[in-house]
Amino acid sequence: DTGVSQNPRHKITKRGQNVTFRCDPISEHNRLYWYRQTLGQGPEFLTYFQNEAQLEKSRLLSDRFSAERPKGSFSTLEIQRTEQGDSAMYLCASSLGASGRPNTDTQYFGPGTRLTVL
Amino acid sequence: AQSVTQLGSHVSVSEGALVLLRCNYSSSVPPYLFWYVQYPNQGLQLLLKYTTGATLVKGINGFEAEFKKSETSFHLTKPSAHMSDAAEYFCAVSPSSGGSYIPTFGRGTSLIVHP
Numbered sequence: 001d002t003g004v005s006q007n008p009r010h011k012i013t014k015r016g017q018n019v020t021f022r023c024d025p026i027s028e029h030n031r032l033y034w035y036r037q038t039l040g041q042g043p044e045f046l047t048y049f050q051n052e053a054q055l056e057k058s059r060l061l062s063d064r065f066s067a068e069r070p071k072g073s074f075s076t077l078e079i080q081r082t083e084q085g086d087s088a089m090y091l092c093a094s095s096l097g098a099s100g101r102p103n104t105d106t107q108y109f110g111p112g113t114r115l116t117v118l
Numbered sequence: 119a120q121s122v123t124q125l126g127s128h129v130s131v132s133e134g135a136l137v138l139l140r141c142n143y144s145s146s147v148p149p150y151l152f153w154y155v156q157y158p159n160q161g162l163q164l165l166l167k168y169t170t171g172a173t174l175v176k177g178i179n180g181f182e183a184e185f186k187k188s189e190t191s192f193h194l195t196k197p198s199a200h201m202s203d204a205a206e207y208f209c210a211v212s213p214s215s216g217g218s219y220i221p222t223f224g225r226g227t228s229l230i231v232h233p
Contacts, residue, residue: 003161004161040127040225040226041225041226042122042208042210042223042224042225042226043162043208043223044223045220045221045222048219055219056218056219056220058220091161091162093161093162101219102212102219103150103212103213103214103219103221104150104167104169104212106164106167107162107164108161108164109154109161109162109163110161111159111160111161112161
């Protein structure tokens with residue numbers, strides 16, 4: 001068990017550029033989650049996958065955001081036409097869930113990718 | 119809609135003193151409840167959770183929390199603080215009914231432990 005890994009750990013970009021983050025979950029975990037955390041705030045849920053299916057998306061996930069988990073293993077989060085308001089820590093988590101919904105799952109978090117939009 | 123309030127953005131205690139971090143929730147139906155800890159430059163780690171059963175929940179590192187439905191609270195306690203407990207603590211809830219899974223986190227409480 002190597003834990004959840006995220007790459008890159010830091011990303012600085014200029015406004016209007018596209019960025020992509022990668023998350024590698026714990027290998028046997030079937031569920032994967034993305035969150036956003038800004039300074040002084042708790043994590044805000046963005047979306048989650050069960051295997052390769054994206055089952056829920058927050059209203060925070062605007063049209064500029066897209067997430068994929070094509071083979072049910074790693075996931076990518078892309079932000080198009082970045083804005084300064086996108087500057088935040090993007091967290092990924094994974095869990096192994098047997099029941100229908102992840103509401104009681106124990107989630108394991110990665111260290112995050114810190115995005116700075118200039 | 120559900121919400122979480124963590125009273126006090128910073129809590130300062132002396133080493134060996136009682137730790138009490140407060141969490142209140144608002145939800146039409148009692149939700150599932152979680153406490154996470156975040157050390158600098160690390161991911162969040164689950165301390166404990168309440169889903170069903172006994173309302174006093176014991177977690178890792180000597181922490182425990184009690185679900186009090188009448189007070190809509192889930193406060194986190196530890197009898198004796200260690201220097202290593204200094205970190206950011208987050209209370210979170212997820213729906214226990216309905217078809218949605220969207221968790222809500224509090225804004226966090228920074229625990230400072232003085233020697």
